[in-house]
Amino acid sequence: MGTPDETTESGAGALAARRIRALIRRAGALAAHRTRALIRRARMSRERYSWRFVNIGLATAILVGSGLAAISGQNATAQAAEKQNDTVVQADWRVDTVLADMSxxxxxxxxxxxxxxxxxxxxxxEKARLAALPWTLPSDARITSYFGMRDGRLHGGTDFGEFEGEDIWAAGDGTVSYVGYEEGGYGNVVYIDHGDGIQTRYGHASKILVDEGDKVSKGDTIMLAGDTGRSNGPHLHFEVLIDGEKVDSLKWLEEQGLNPG
Ligand SMILES: [Zn+2]
Incomplete structure (x- = not known):
């Protein structure tokens, strides 16, 4: 048995009311569901957005970071390469310098x-040329006095500063024409006759090694240097006489092709 209302409302009226209530419930449920879905979606979306944001941030950070790292890595690599290149260039330069120096x-x-x-x-x-010449200097000592006027007198020869006992040799081929001691002048002296009116004279010897009449060749040792006669220390006084006249011995030897220096 129902209530009077129900009873009254039974039939088409009650059915319509139930349907309306059902529709309201369904609409409400749907609305709630939709709302919840919306909320959920919004929440998810927000989360997703957040995640996306975070992800973008991370990605950006990673990208930026790796980019920076890559750039700095590239820089480092470039710097290292440059440094290496510099080193190589420097090494090349050093090698080139060394090679240039060596070259x-x-x-x-x-x-x-x-x-x-x-x-x-x-x-x-020069030695061959001098060897071929018929004349030579009688000594290789330093010339200390030349032919010419000294204190109003003629110094008739060339002086060579010698050490006591040094070899003195014949200026050319010839024959020993006189050996002896001349007091106050030449001291121990040697004369050589070369023919053609040419004579040479060697003074102040400490020892004479040849005799009159000896044949001598250019360069043969004829005496040892000394300071006998009028002499201030060991030296050779060397003269050239042409037909008995003293000439400048050094100049004459030069004219024969010698280069006494
Ligand atoms: Zn002299």
Whole structure:
């Protein structure tokens, strides 16, 4: 048995009311569901957005970071490469310098060697030329006095500063024409006759090694240097006489092709 209302409302009216209530419930449920879905979606979206934001941030950070790292890495690599290149360039430069130095040294050595060879060749040629000459200097000592006027008198020869006992040799081929001691003048003296009116005279010897009449050749040792006669210390006084007249001995030897220096 129902209430009077229900009873009254039974039939089409009650059915309509139930349907309306059901519709309201369903609409409410749907609305609630939709709302919840919306909320959920919004929440998810926010979260997703947040995550996305975070992810973007991370990605950006990573990208930026790795980018920076890459850039700095590249910089470091570039710097290292540059440094290495500098080192290589410096090493190359050093090698080039060393090679250039070596090359210059080698060239200098070659030039020096060539110069030495040329000098040796020139010296050999000069020696050969002098050997071929009929005349030579009677000593290789330093010239201390030349032919000419001294204190109003003629110094008739060339003086060579000698050490006591040094070899004195014949200026050319010839015959010993006189040996002896001349007091106050030449001291121990040797004369050589070369023919053609040419004579040479050697004074102040400490010892005479030849005799009159001896044949001598250019360069033969005829006496030892000393300071006998009028002499202030050991020396050779050397004269050339042409037909008995004293001439400038050094100049005359030069005229024969010698180069006394
Ligand atoms: Zn003299």
């Amino acid at each position: 210059a040294a080698a060239e200098k050595a070659a030039a020096d060697q060539a110069a030495a060879k040329a000098a040796a060749a020139a010296a050999a040629a």
